Amino acid sequence: MKVKVGINGYGTIGKRVAYAVSKQDDMELIGVTKTKPDFEAYLARESGIPVYAASEEFLPRFEKASFEVAGTLNDLLEEVDVIVDATPGGMGAKNKALYEKAGIKAVFQGGEKAEVAQVSFVAQANYEKALGKDYVRVVSCNTTGLTRTLSALQEYIDYVYAVMIRRAADPNDSKRGPINAIKPTVEVPSHHGPDVQTVIPINIETMAFVVPTTLMHVHSVMIELKKPITREDVIEVFENTTRVLLFEKEKGFESTAQLIEFARDLHREWNNLYEIAVWKESISVKGNRLFYIQAVHQESDVVPENVDSIRAMFEIADKWESIKKTNKSLGILK
Numbered sequence: 001m002k003v004k005v006g007i008n009g010y011g012t013i014g015k016r017v018a019y020a021v022s023k024q025d026d027m028e029l030i031g032v033t034k035t036k037p038d039f040e041a042y043l044a045r046e047s048g049i050p051v052y053a054a055s056e057e058f059l060p061r062f063e064k065a066s067f068e069v070a071g072t073l074n075d076l077l078e079e080v081d082v083i084v085d086a087t088p089g090g091m092g093a094k095n096k097a098l099y100e101k102a103g104i105k106a107v108f109q110g111g112e113k114a115e116v117a118q119v120s121f122v123a124q125a126n127y128e129k130a131l132g133k134d135y136v137r138v139v140s141c142n143t144t145g146l147t148r149t150l151s152a153l154q155e156y157i158d159y160v161y162a163v164m165i166r167r168a169a170d171p172n173d174s175k176r177g178p179i180n181a182i183k184p185t186v187e188v189p190s191h192h193g194p195d196v197q198t199v200i201p202i203n204i205e206t207m208a209f210v211v212p213t214t215l216m217h218v219h220s221v222m223i224e225l226k227k228p229i230t231r232e233d234v235i236e237v238f239e240n241t242t243r244v245l246l247f248e249k250e251k252g253f254e255s256t257a258q259l260i261e262f263a264r265d266l267h268r269e270w271n272n273l274y275e276i277a278v279w280k281e282s283i284s285v286k287g288n289r290l291f292y293i294q295a296v297h298q299e300s301d302v303v304p305e306n307v308d309s310i311r312a313m314f315e316i317a318d319k320w321e322s323i324k325k326t327n328k329s330l331g332i333l334k
């Protein structure tokens with residue numbers, strides 16, 4: 001039996017999750033919702049994905065364009081076992097009542113508060129906690145990136161201090177900025193540290209800045225160690241950590257630009273870099289302090305987590321079976 005999956009909100013995250021679901025042999029993509037018949041709606045339909053109106057109020061837009069939809073969100077909810085809510089942040093919590101009424105499971109994204117779900121999820125850190133659950137929140141791109149590397153080092157961590165350099169907007173977004181300023185998040189800690197704590201119990205404080213780029217986020221991570229570890233050991237830990245890759249400046253990876261070019265050179269769909277990129281040279285141990293720098297492809301790192309969360313909710317695979325299956329299907333390098 002394949003798990004029937006619907007996607008509510010076919011934007012940056014929703015379209016990538018739809019693609020990833022369509023690559024799984026134990027899942028079936030039933031349809032996606034759109035609020036309007038824009039090019040994404042036409043492309044979805046042309047590639048064989050049934051398009052549903054996100055609610056009845058949007059139907060006139062489709063009728064005006066003579067775009068025949070497969071139904072509305074409520075019709076889609078009747079067809080699926082689980083809905084992946086990838087609507088703009090905060091909207092998922094409002095949609096939850098619809099999913100409860102339909103009696104189906106739901107996956108929410110990191111723009112929602114942790115309370116929306118029973119579990120905040122990063123597959124390699126806490127897959128088991130999502131087993132059999134009805135509502136799971138895949139945490140945000142930055143939280144996923146921090147959790148992937150920090151959970152691998154958890155036993156060594158006394159305290160983490162991390163500075164998040166956040167991209168201003170996604171590449172398809174022509175409305176957001178800044179385009180010529182650095183914007184600090186003046187609330188300290190930024191929301192990222194507490195959000196990591198919804199997945200793993202570590203001491204962590206974070207600060208954040210938004211900068212004029214669309215490619216990736218970058219994290220500067222400083223860890224006070226509670227037991228010694230060498231630089232070589234940290235490299236070995238990351239080499240053995242799934243969805244984390246080491247990149248060397250020496251080999252031309254001077255910035256996020258070359259990381260994205262690498263994803264393009266791999267012919268990855270939408271130049272997705274599902275893996276967290278750690279600069280090997282940045283890994284340094286000074287006394288009881290460990291430092292490293294990593295980059296996060298915000299549009300795609302959470303995509304494999306959405307797939308794994310579905311397997312956990314339906315208890316159709318154990319942790320490593322699911323992670324390996326998802327990795328293979330998406331060409332994730334390790």
Ligand SMILES: NC(=O)C1=CN([C@@H]2O[C@H](COP(=O)(O)OP(=O)(O)OC[C@H]3O[C@@H](n4cnc5c(N)ncnc54)[C@H](O)[C@@H]3O)[C@@H](O)[C@H]2O)C=CC1
Nearest residue numbers: 009010011012013054086087088089109110111140141298
């Ligand atoms: N873009 C990113 O870097 C990341 C975003 N997230 C989270 O994923 C969620 C979605 O974010 P994005 O994909 O970036 O947003 P987006 O704006 O690219 O996509 C949201 C989609 O939902 C549609 N939508 C708007 N109102 C709707 C409604 N009433 N019903 C159904 N669909 C509706 C929009 O038209 C759009 O297609 C948010 O919670 C966000 O915080 C998580 C990780 C990274």
Ligand SMILES: O=C(OP(=O)(O)O)[C@H](O)COP(=O)(O)O
Nearest residue numbers: 110111140141142143166192298
């Ligand atoms: O989840 C994200 O970032 P976050 O981890 O900083 O909340 C995504 O990059 C979306 O961020 P946005 O809220 O700036 O669009």
